Amino acid sequence: MADQDDARHSRLRRQLLMGMAAAPLAGLLPKVAFAQAPATSAVNTTGLAVTDTEVTVGILHSATGTMAISETGSIQAEKLAIEQINAAGGVLGRKIKYIQEDGASDWPTFAEKAKKLLVQDKVAAIMGCWTSASRKAALPVIEQYNGMLYYPTFYEGLEQSKNVIYTGQEATQQILESLNWVVREKGAKTFYFIGSDYIWPRTSNKIARKHIENFMKGTKVVGEEYFPLGHTQFNSVINKLKLTKPDVIFTDVVGGSNVAFYKQLKAAGINLEKQTLMTISVTEDEIDGIGGENIAGAYSCMKYFQSLENENNKEFVAAFKKMWGEKTVIGDVTQAAYLGPWLWKLAAEKAGSFDVDKIAAASPGIEFTKAPEGYVKVHENHHLWSKTRVGLAQKDGQFKVVYESPELIEPNPFPKGYQ
C-alpha cells in the first residue's frame, strides 16, 4: 500500500508541475475547453490511442452471422453509454471515440480483431465478446498485449483475469438463489434439465445439479438433455417431459433453438401457467423472437429486467428507446454491456490514468450508483456484486419481477463444492 501511496503522490506532483507548465500555454489558447484535463503524457504512459481531446476504445461484437441476433443489443448499449459519457464531459477531460469491429460470429475472427484493436489501433479498452467461445479465443491475445476487456454476458465462471471485467453474472450468482427460490415458493422436488450443447449450459447445469443434490433436501434431477446449437425439433424431449412430469423444467437453450422449443412446448399442450419452467437463458431479447404469448408463465432468473422499478432504470430505458427506437427491448446482457463504458470511466478517473495496469488495479471497489440494475460494485476478482431476480414472463414480452435477492450476491467464479 505504501508503494501505491508514494506512486500516487509522485503522480500528483508530476501532474501539478505539468499543469503549471501548461498554464501559460492555456492562456494563449483560450478556445481549448480541456484546460482542466490532465496532460496526455500523464494519463497515458503506455502508448495507447489517447490524444489531448480524445481517447479511443474498441467495440468488438458480431454484427453478422448467427450471433448478431444477440449481440446487437450489446453494441447499442455500449454506444449509448459512450454517448452519454461524452455528453457529460468525457473521461479525464477526453471524449471517447470508438472503433467498431465485427467478430462475425466466428471465434478466430474475434482473436484477430482483438489483436488488431490492441496492436494497430492501440485502444484503451475493448467493450466486447458475447459467447464464451469468443471470449476464450480473444482472451490470450488480450492478456498478451495487455488490453482491457469489458465482457457483458452472464457466463459459466471458472475464469478470472486481470485484463477482464466481467459485467454479467457468473453461474453461481445467477443460479443458486433462484433454485432456492423455486424450491421454497413452488415446493419443487424434481428437476428436468434441457440445454444447448456447449460449455455454458453444461457448466451451469452441473452447478445446478450439485446444488440440488448436495445442498437441498429431498430434491433430485430426473433428466438432463442437450441439443446441438440451432436444433429445432423438440417433440421427443417434450414427450419425455410428459412421461417424467418434473416439478420444474430448468432450461438453458440458446439462440434460434429457443424459439422452436417454446413454440413446440406450447403447441404440445404444456401450459406454463401450471408447469413451472425456469430458464437462465431467456431475456427480453429472446422473447422478441419467441413471442410473448408462447412463453408467458415461464420464470427467468437474471440480474436485470427491463421492467425494474427504479429511477436509474427509468432514465436508462427512456434514453435507450430514444436512441434506438420505441420498439427495441432491453435484456440482461444489454444492460450489462451498458455498464462496461461506465465502469471503465470510473476506474480511469479513480486511477487518474488510462494505463491498463492502473485501471485493472483501480477497478476493485468501484461503485456505480447509476446502474440501471440498481447498484453494482466491482469485486476483487473483477466480477460484479449484484442482485439476482426472478421474473415471470408476460404476454407483452416483459417480465414481472416476482423475487429479488435481499442482498448483493458475491461473485464466486471458482465455487467450492460445485466442481
Next chain:
Amino acid sequence: MFGEYSLGDLGSIFAMQGFAGLILFSVYLLMALGLAIIFGQMGVINMAHGEFMILGAYVTWLTSVFFAEHLPALFGIYFFVAMALAFCASGLLGMLVEWALIRRLYKRPLDTLLATWGLSLILQQVYRSVFGPREVGVTLPDWMMGSLPVTDIIEVQINGLFVIGLTTLITVAVFFMIFRSRFGQQIRAVVQNRQMAGAVGIDTEKVDRLTFGLGCGIAGVAGSAFTMIGSTGPTAGQLYIVDTFLIVVFGGAASLFGTIASAFSISQTQSTLEFFLSGSMAKVITLLTVVAILMVRPQGLFTLKVRR
C-alpha cells in the same frame, strides 16, 4: 428407464412419439421437396435453398403484421394468405435467380454450388439490412396453437396436424404436377433429354425457369410453415441446408419417391433415438448412419437415370 411407469402411460407415450416422428417426417419432407425438384430434376445444387425458405418466413411475418394492423378481423385466416404470398415471393425470386445466374451454369453443376453459396451470403445480408439482425416473432392465430386432448397424456398438436396436412397436400400436388400434367411431362422430357425435348418444340429455357421457380416457391411455403415451429432470423436458413441435402441424396437424387422414403426413415431414426439418447448424440448417430449407408449404396435408396 421404464420400470416405474404403467403400461398405459407407456402406450400413450409411444403413440405420442410416433406422432412426433410423423411431424418430423413432414417437416423434413417439406424442406426437401423443393430441393428434390431443383437438385433431383435439374441437377442444380442450390445452397441458397435455406434462404428461400427464410424469405417465405419473412413474408409470413410481414403478412401477419399487416393483418394485425389493418384487418384484425381476418387475422384467423392470414396464414393461408401468407403461404400463398410466400410461394409467389420465393418463386419469383427463384425465377429471377435462374434467369440471372443458374441458366448460365447448367453445364457446370459444381459451380452452381459456389454461385448459390455467394447468393446465400448476399440474401442473408439483405435480410439483415432490411429486417434487422434480430429474430422476428411471428404471431400465430389462436386456433393454430395448442392441442387437442385425446386421453390424459396423449395430446395432438394442432400445428403438427397442420404441417402434416400441408405436406400431404403439397406432395400430392407436386406428384400430380410432375406425373399427370402437361407441364410435368415437359419437365420430365427436359430431364431425360434436353436436346430432343427442344427438338420436339418444348421451350426448354422456360421449363427450366418454371421448374426452378416451383422448387423455390415450395421452399417459400416450407419457410412459411416453419414459422410455427422454428425461428425466423437472417441466418436461420443455414440450419436446414445439410439435413435437406442429405435427405435428397439419401433418397436417390432423381426420385421423388426416394425423397419421401428417405425423409421417413431419417425422421423415424432420429425421433426414436432422441427418445432414448441425448439430442446431440441422436443427431450424430443418425447422420453417421446415413453417411455409412450412402457409402455402401451411393446411388441412394431409389434410383432413376440422372441427366448428365
Next chain:
Amino acid sequence: MTRAPSFMDRKDLLALAAVAALLLIVFPLALDGFRLNLVGKYLTYAFVAVGLVMCWGYGGILSLGQGLFFGLGGYGMAMYLKLEASSVENTKIQSTPGIPDFMDWNQLTELPWFWHPFHSFPLTLILIVLVPAAFALLIGSAMFKRRVSGVYFAIITQALAAIATILIIGQQGYTGGVNGITDLRTLMGWDIRTDSAKFILYFVNAILLMGVICCALFVRSSKLGRILVAMREKEDRVRFSGYSVANFQIFVFCLGAVFAAIGGAMFTLQVGFMSPSLVGIVPSIEMVIFTAVGGRLSIFGAVYGTLLVNFAKTSLSESFPELWLLGLGGLFIAVVLFFPNGLAGIWRDYVQPSIDRVFRLRSKDPTDPGQNVAKQAASMPAE
C-alpha cells in the same frame, strides 16, 4: 541459371520464384508484425487450397469436407500444445492437476487414451499426417470404389464435416467443445506467443507452403498427374484403358487431406488455438471458394486466391463491418460467372499474352525450348 528440377519447367520456376519473393521478402518487409501474422494465418488456408487444386482441378473430385482434415491437423497440434501448457504446476488449482483445464471442468479425472500419444512431439507430427491420410483413405476407398463422384461426393463430404463439428462440440470433455482448445503457450519450451516467435513461425509456414507447392508440381508433372487430367475429362476411357481410377482418386484425395492437415497444424501454431468453427461446412466451402478465385487449375493461383479473398474479407469487414457479406457474395458469383478459371485464367488470357508480346520482341529466337514447354503447359489444363 541453375538447372530446374525435372518436374518444373521454366514457367513454374518463375512462378515459384515470384511466390517465394512475395512470401519471403515482400511481405516481411512491407507488413508490420500484426499484418504479417494475419498473412501467415491466411497462408495456412492456402495449404488446403493447393490440395483442392489437386483434388478438384486435376482429379475432378470436389470435397466440401476439407475442414475436417484441416481440423484433424489443427487439433493434433493443439492437443500437443495443450498438454504442454497443462503441466502439473500450471494447473495446480484444478481438482486433477496435469490434465487440460476443460477436462477438469467436465469432471474428467484422467487423460483419455487418445490424448496420450500427443505427449511426444515427433509422434504428434507423424499423427498429424497419418490420421487425416487414414481418414481420407477410409472415406475415399468406400466412395471411389463404388464410383461415387461429383455432386454426391461433395454432399457426403459436406455431411462429414457437419458430423465432425457436432461430435467435437458434443464431446466437450474430450475436445474442448465449442470453445475449442485455447490458451496454447509453448512448443517444447519455446513461447509461441511472442512477436519474434510469430515472425519465425511465419517463415516456417511459408517455406512449408513452398514445399507443398513443389510436391503438388511434382505430382502434376508425373504420369499420375496426366492420368488425373485424363480421368477428369473422360473417366470411363481411363478405366477402359486398364487404369484403376479409384486408386488414383483415393491417392489424390489423401494428398489433399494431408496438405489440409499441415495447414491446420500451422494454423494452430500461429493463431494459438483451434476451434470447431474451422471444421464445419462454412470454412470448408470458403476454402473451395479460395481455390475457385485463384483458379481451380492453378497451383500458384490457389495461393493468390486465398490471399486475395482473405485480404478482401479483412479490409471489407474493417471498413464496412455490416456490409462485407454483400461484397464477398458478389465476388463468388462474379468469379463463377465471368472468370471460371479465376485469377489464373485472367492472368493467362490477359496478362500473359501481353508479357509474351514484350518477351517476343526482345528475343526473336523461335527455337527457344522454354517457350514451347510453357505454351504446352498453358494449353494443357484447358477445360
